[in-house]
Amino acid sequence: MSRTSGAVGELAELVLPWLPPRDLAATASACRALRAAASAVTAGRAADVARGLEPVPIPFDNLVDSRPYAYLLYTPFSLTPSAASLHAQQWGCTWARPPGPTWPRSDLGGFPSAECACSLGACGGARCPCADPEAEAVGSEAGVGMGSLRECGDGCACGPSCGNRRTQHGVTVRLRVVRHRKKGWGLHAAEVLHRGQFVCEYAGELLTTEEARRRQRLYDELASVDKLSPALMVIREHLPSGKACLRVNIDATKVGNVARFINHSCDGGNLHPVLVRSSGSLLPRLCFFAARDIVEGEELAFSYGDARVRPKGLPCFCGSLCCSGVLPSEET
Numbered sequence: 001m002s003r004t005s006g007a008v009g010e011l012a013e014l015v016l017p018w019l020p021p022r023d024l025a026a027t028a029s030a031c032r033a034l035r036a037a038a039s040a041v042t043a044g045r046a047a048d049v050a051r052g053l054e055p056v057p058i059p060f061d062n063l064v065d066s067r068p069y070a071y072l073l074y075t076p077f078s079l080t081p082s083a084a085s086l087h088a089q090q091w092g093c094t095w096a097r098p099p100g101p102t103w104p105r106s107d108l109g110g111f112p113s114a115e116c117a118c119s120l121g122a123c124g125g126a127r128c129p130c131a132d133p134e135a136e137a138v139g140s141e142a143g144v145g146m147g148s149l150r151e152c153g154d155g156c157a158c159g160p161s162c163g164n165r166r167t168q169h170g171v172t173v174r175l176r177v178v179r180h181r182k183k184g185w186g187l188h189a190a191e192v193l194h195r196g197q198f199v200c201e202y203a204g205e206l207l208t209t210e211e212a213r214r215r216q217r218l219y220d221e222l223a224s225v226d227k228l229s230p231a232l233m234v235i236r237e238h239l240p241s242g243k244a245c246l247r248v249n250i251d252a253t254k255v256g257n258v259a260r261f262i263n264h265s266c267d268g269g270n271l272h273p274v275l276v277r278s279s280g281s282l283l284p285r286l287c288f289f290a291a292r293d294i295v296e297g298e299e300l301a302f303s304y305g306d307a308r309v310r311p312k313g314l315p316c317f318c319g320s321l322c323c324s325g326v327l328p329s330e331e332t
């Protein structure tokens with residue numbers, strides 16, 4: 001009974017002394033079976049943060065303390081909070097049927113879209129309206145702000161195997177979530193990544209600005225007492241008119257994908273954040289590309305200054321030569 005605690009321990013102390021030997025032995029054996037089952041669940045969670053929802057498993061790796069994994073509800077795509085609760089995974093389980101993406105949306109509600117009608121294999125060519133002349137350069141520089149990319153989407157005639165959908169197949173590169181002494185978990189390459197290679201999207205709950213502000217206040221309080229590692233991303237995009245600004249709030253704190261483990265680096269890190277637009281979609285998606293060749297084992301990082309994450313005034317341990325000493329934050 002040395003390891004039982006709280007209510008279970010109290011209950012055991014009350015009940016067990018009254019049991020006959022056979023029932024006491026049966027209770028002990030049931031506890032051993034439960035312990036083995038719980039260990040199997042822990043091992044499964046530690047073996048794959050994505051719980052089978054990405055094309056390749058993404059294991060946790062902790063040589064620093066005793067936490068085997070970080071718990072989150074995994075979603076490969078961004079969702080609205082109502083969809084997230086509707087499709088909530090049972091505690092500890094994978095989804096029987098994962099939810100579909102909130103975008104790209106097929107219904108544009110009257111907004112113009114530049115979808116292509118290319119036949120399969122012809123996308124990305126000179127006549128394809130979704131072709132992006134800058135596509136080759138995407139991801140080639142870190143620390144130069146947010147890039148942009150156009151891809152085919154739900155509004156296009158081509159199918160999912162079209163070559164102009166680099167970011168739409170989930171995480172296909174080998175990654176690992178590694179525990180750090182000062183920064184918490186961090187995302188690392190588990191194979192060589194080449195400059196310009198797509199790494200992952202930043203997926204989570206899509207929030208209204210009002211809800212994002214409400215959560216930020218809460219996360220600030222919890223983070224200041226070390227109770228939470230928030231992953232609320234605020235992306236601002238100035239529209240061509242210069243008069244309006246599109247704001248996208250993605251909260252991956254509790255419902256999100258592997259990108260929520262990417263830490264900040266003051267020197268821009270080795271990832272290039274890129275806003276990807278596709279036909280049939282009102283909102284851009286935030287995607288990360290390798291900004292240079294990355295060796296196996298290297299930590300992946302980008303500058304939170306480009307797509308800001310709260311909370312305020314926390315110390316930065318990125319270790320880069322130009323480290324400012326604090327994590328970037330913003331007034332919302």
Ligand SMILES: C[S@@+](CC[C@H](N)C(=O)[O-])C[C@H]1O[C@@H](n2cnc3c(N)ncnc32)[C@H](O)[C@@H]1O
Pocket residue numbers: 070182183184185186223229230231232260261262263264265309310311314315316317318327
């Ligand atoms: C998006 S999460 C990144 C994953 C996080 N390390 C975890 O364990 O879940 C952002 C949080 O990670 C921590 N973090 C990220 N970059 C950091 C850095 N350079 N130095 C210290 N802490 C960092 C901060 O707590 C920040 O609020």
